[in-house]
Amino acid sequence: MQRLSSALFLLGLGLLIAAIFRGMEFGTVAPIVGQAINSAAAEQVGAANFVTAVVLGYRGFDTLLELTILFTAATAGGMVLGKRSPTAKRDPDAGFILQAGADLLFPLLVIVGLYIILHGHLTPGGGFQGGVILASAFFVPILARPGTRMSHTAVSTIEGLAGASFIFIGLLAMFGGEAFLTPLMGQGELGALLSAGSLPVLYLAVGLKVGSELAGLLAQLSESEAVD
Amino acid sequence: MPDTGLLLYGGAFGLILIGIAGIVLSAHLVRIIFAVALLEAGANLLLLLATWHQGAAAPIIVAGRVPDLMADPVPQALVLTAIVIGVGILALALSLALRVQRAYGTLDMHEVRRHMEQDIADEAGIDMPSSSHAPAAVQTARQESGA
Amino acid sequence: MNQLALLVALPLITAFLLPVVNRVSTLAARWLGPLVLLVTSAIGISLWSQLGDSAVAVELGGFRPPLGITLYADRLALLFALATSIGTLLLWPSRGEEWLRQSTLALILAASGSGLALSGDLFNIYVFYELVAVVSYGLIAARSSAGSFAATVRYLIVSSFGAALALTGIALVYQATGTLNLAQLSQLAPTHLNNLQGLAAFVLMLIGFGVKAELFPVNTWVPEVYATAPTRVSGLLAGVVSKLALLIIVRLLVLVFNQPEALTVMLVLGMLGVVTGELAAWRARDFNRMIAYSSIGQLGIMFIAFSIPGQAGVFAGLAVALHHLVVKPAMFLLAGRWQGSLDRLAGAARTSPLGAVLFILLALSLIGVPPLPGFWAKLLVMVNLMAQENTLYSVGAWVIMGGAALEANYLFRVASSFYHRSEQQTPPVAHRTRDLATASLLGAGLVAGAVLIMPLADEIEGVASQAANRDQYVQTVNPEALP
Structure with a gap:
């Protein structure tokens, strides 16, 4: 009975969506904000990658909140999963090939992650994408040797300081009399590594924060898994 | 109106519908969580398509060359934000699912709900109203163990 | 009026730093949260008294709307931002085992609630x-x-x-x-x-x-x-x-x-x-x-x-x-x-x-x-x-x-x-x-x-x-x- 009413509800919803779909006129409205940003971003922000200009410049506030959501999810996740009991059984270490592979991958992943973070204002990529790679760099060795523990103190210190420095850079602009999160240090030469003012610094903070947050979350989940 | 656009829009609405169907119809917690992720993916795709234009170049200036027609960078930034939010919530949801499984030994949402109602009723010190979802065998077993 | 962003930024930066502060001094970490909420409430009250019948908009990042994000404060928005700060302060989580994480979350709630009221x-x-x-x-x-x-x-x-x-x-x-x-x-x-x-x-x-x-x-x-x-x-x-x-x-x-x-x-x-x-x-x-x-x-x-x-x-x-x-x-x-x-x-x-x-x-x-x-x-x-x-x-x-x-x-x-x-x-x-x-x-x-x-x-x-x-x-x- 419940199934039937759910199916009917879905049918109605599908018809409703179909009706909206038919009435929509695709692609008729010009993206006014997007076009304005495309023509102004090179001059106003100085990042060759306009998506980065939006992520850290025009909508930097969203990005700050997004970092906060990750931080909150990690904090709440830590509270939910609780502390690991010291007597719990651990998974055995992986074989030699996986361990050696993990050791080999670690420096490569760190370098690639940092490269992607630091070139976020020039090429596709940036703090989020690079941060995920950094997180995997620290998580792959844990998969190879489940016995090793990630230092939660280090992780929480990095995530705290990286997040605080993002806000601090925003507050610096305020003390200079401008609005919160205004990009600092000029625009530089479009396309150069050292350009777009404070954006690369912000992306580095984002990358470190995302990396430490995700690595911490994954480590918590994997440690908790072993309790059963 | 090019056909690619129709296909993409159809895909976005399809994902949204599949996601909602999964949330409403499935009873397994992990499946419901993945259905939520599908629904979010559909919403993200729709957002990305809002100002989509066939053949627009990525909004990046490489070696000083400015493409004639650049894609709208705003939805791309928005979707990046929405995806990261989704990942955070997904991780939290899975941690909660892990604890629920450990506490109740099941991930079936009807069962989980019954256990939870029982917990709330026990803590409050009231009888649990008989639930239409609970199989009779489980209820008698509970009464016996309670007696 | 630029201080409007502080209603969000101050509790957030405190929340990020609270675990680090706690490692230095537990006492400071315990009192930092309520203190910051007192400060944001004071900022909110002072903004309220300046506002009167007018309203203000802050262009975050210095970008003119609609390109950037705007915060908008009329008395309604400010009232609810203030209610969030004061409400969180009054209902500050009681001391327990997880007080550090709970205080962090409460600070983020104060920040996000104020932001929700102010965002344009x-x-x-x-x-x-x-x-x-x-x-x-x-x-x-x-x-x-x-x-x-x-x-x-x-x-x-x-x-x-x-x-x-x-x-x-x-x-x-x-x-x-x-x-x-x-x-x-x-x-x-x-x-x-x-x-x-x-x-x-x-x-x-x-x-x-x-x-x-x-x-x-x-x-x-x-x-x-x-x-x-x-x-x-x-x-x-x-x-x-x-x-x-x-x-x-x-x-x-x-x-x-x-x-x-x-x-x-x-x-x-x-x-x-x-x-x-x-x-x-x-x-x-x-x-x-x-x-x-x-x-x-x-x-x-x-x-x-x-x-x-x-x-x-x-x-x-x-x-x-x-x-x-x-x-x-x-x-x-x-x-x-x-x-x-x-x-x-x-x-x-x-x-x-x-x-x-x-x-x-x-x-x-x-x-x-x-x-x-x-x-x-x-x-x-x-x-x-x-x-x-x-x-x-x-x-x-x-x-x-x-x-x-x-x-x-x-x-x-x-x-x-x-x-x-x-x-x-x-x-x-x-x-x-x-x-x-x-x-x-x-x-x-x-x-x-x-x-x-x-x-x-x-x-x-x-x-x-x-x-x-x-x-x-x-x-x-x-x-x-x-x-």
């Missing part, structure tokens, strides 16, 4: 809304009982479902207009959103943001969460967070979606909320779920009130919302020691006489007995509902009357049991001093509101008329006209 950008509102959601999951699960985990995960699913629907609605709006700035949307809405797509976008966002505002079909989480969460957290969610979600819906209605159909949808859902909430509260047999269901009913009244077109609706709805903002957290504070079966409350007045008196005061105001503020708020709603020509609004008025009758029945049933002596049963233990002191403070506020009702009503009417003023919003933000 549709997608930014979505991000703030999700942040509030994630913080509340953490705070609800803080009791670490199996029931609270199950309730949290069920809440998480409903809430994520709603958020995804809201995001779909935002995508439809962006598809139709190409902008996310509320002021610019307000300019474009009559030509671009006055159609089926606009209505669909509104309904999607109403359901999405309605999850936190306990709107009728998406409020299944309310009784479970309020029964399993720490009572202070329930007080915050029911008192403050639900009003923030409502505030967004009201902003959207005033600025963007002023089709009559949108108001009708909200009116009908509000009526269903009152009926189902009050009936369920009447049937409930434990204290927490009784006040949880009654809060669904109260929020239904707010939805009905806000669906009255024009400034009258905003005024009436705001009056009910502010009244509920004071009463509900106090009720939940009393639930701290009285949770559980209603039968156990027999003779509670002997162990906690002040608590019993407070409960009766709050109950009288909730039902709407003169001269308490709840009476004036409900009167305002009723008068305005009766003044509408559409018969659906008079049905709404009757629904509210019926709800009040039910409320009177179940609240008095509880209140009379306080003074009922039962020999077999020991009455519940007395309240914690801190809970009782906070609840008394809120009760005193209620009495002060009853005494000063005329100046208070004038003030609220001023706030409402400013909030209903679409032109002021557009002129203050002043988005650049783009080709």
Whole structure:
């Protein structure tokens, strides 16, 4: 009975969506904000990658909140999963090939992650994408040797300081009399590594924060898994 | 109106519908969580398509060359934000699912709900109203163990 | 006026640094959170005194709207930002094992709640809304009982479902207009959103943001969460967070979606909320779920009130919302020691006489007995509902009357049991001093509101008329006209 009413509800919803779909006129409205940003971003922000200009410049506030959501999810996740009991059984270490592979991958992943973070204002990529790679760099060795523990103190210190420095850079602009999160240090030469003012610094903070947050979350989940 | 656009829009609405169907119809917690992720993916795709234009170049200036027609960078930034939010919530949801499984030994949402109602009723010190979802065998077993 | 961003930035930076500070000094970490909230409250009050009848817009990042994100503060937004800071301060989590994580989450709640009230950008509102959601999951699960985990995960699913629907609605709006700035949307809405797509976008966002505002079909989480969460957290969610979600819906209605159909949808859902909430509260047999269901009913009244077109609706709805903002957290504070079966409350007045008196005061105001503020708020709603020509609004008025009758029945049933002596049963233990002191403070506020009702009503009417003023919003933000 419940199934039937759910199916009917879905049918109605599908018809409703179909009706909206038919009435929509695709692609008729010009993206006014997007076009304005495309023509102004090179001059106003100085990042060759306009998506980065939006992520850290025009909508930097969203990005700050997004970092906060990750931080909150990690904090709440830590509270939910609780502390690991010291007597719990651990998974055995992986074989030699996986361990050696993990050791080999670690420096490569760190370098690639940092490269992607630091070139976020020039090429596709940036703090989020690079941060995920950094997180995997620290998580792959844990998969190879489940016995090793990630230092939660280090992780929480990095995530705290990286997040605080993002806000601090925003507050610096305020003390200079401008609005919160205004990009600092000029625009530089479009396309150069050292350009777009404070954006690369912000992306580095984002990358470190995302990396430490995700690595911490994954480590918590994997440690908790072993309790059963 | 090019056909690619129709296909993409159809895909976005399809994902949204599949996601909602999964949330409403499935009873397994992990499946419901993945259905939520599908629904979010559909919403993200729709957002990305809002100002989509066939053949627009990525909004990046490489070696000083400015493409004639650049894609709208705003939805791309928005979707990046929405995806990261989704990942955070997904991780939290899975941690909660892990604890629920450990506490109740099941991930079936009807069962989980019954256990939870029982917990709330026990803590409050009231009888649990008989639930239409609970199989009779489980209820008698509970009464016996309670007696 | 630039300090507006500090209301969000200060609690956030503190939350990030709290674990680091704790490693240096536990004492500093304990007091830092409340201290920062005191500072943000002071900033909020000083901004309020400067504001008057004007409104301000802050262009974050220094980019002119609609390119960048704008914060907009009129007195309504500032009032709710302030209510979030002060509310979090009053309901600061009690010391327990997880106090550090809970304080961090409470600080983020204060930041995100203020931001939600101040934001002037549709997608930014979505991000703030999700942040509030994630913080509340953490705070609800803080009791670490199996029931609270199950309730949290069920809440998480409903809430994520709603958020995804809201995001779909935002995508439809962006598809139709190409902008996310509320002021610019307000300019474009009559030509671009006055159609089926606009209505669909509104309904999607109403359901999405309605999850936190306990709107009728998406409020299944309310009784479970309020029964399993720490009572202070329930007080915050029911008192403050639900009003923030409502505030967004009201902003959207005033600025963007002023089709009559949108108001009708909200009116009908509000009526269903009152009926189902009050009936369920009447049937409930434990204290927490009784006040949880009654809060669904109260929020239904707010939805009905806000669906009255024009400034009258905003005024009436705001009056009910502010009244509920004071009463509900106090009720939940009393639930701290009285949770559980209603039968156990027999003779509670002997162990906690002040608590019993407070409960009766709050109950009288909730039902709407003169001269308490709840009476004036409900009167305002009723008068305005009766003044509408559409018969659906008079049905709404009757629904509210019926709800009040039910409320009177179940609240008095509880209140009379306080003074009922039962020999077999020991009455519940007395309240914690801190809970009782906070609840008394809120009760005193209620009495002060009853005494000063005329100046208070004038003030609220001023706030409402400013909030209903679409032109002021557009002129203050002043988005650049783009080709």
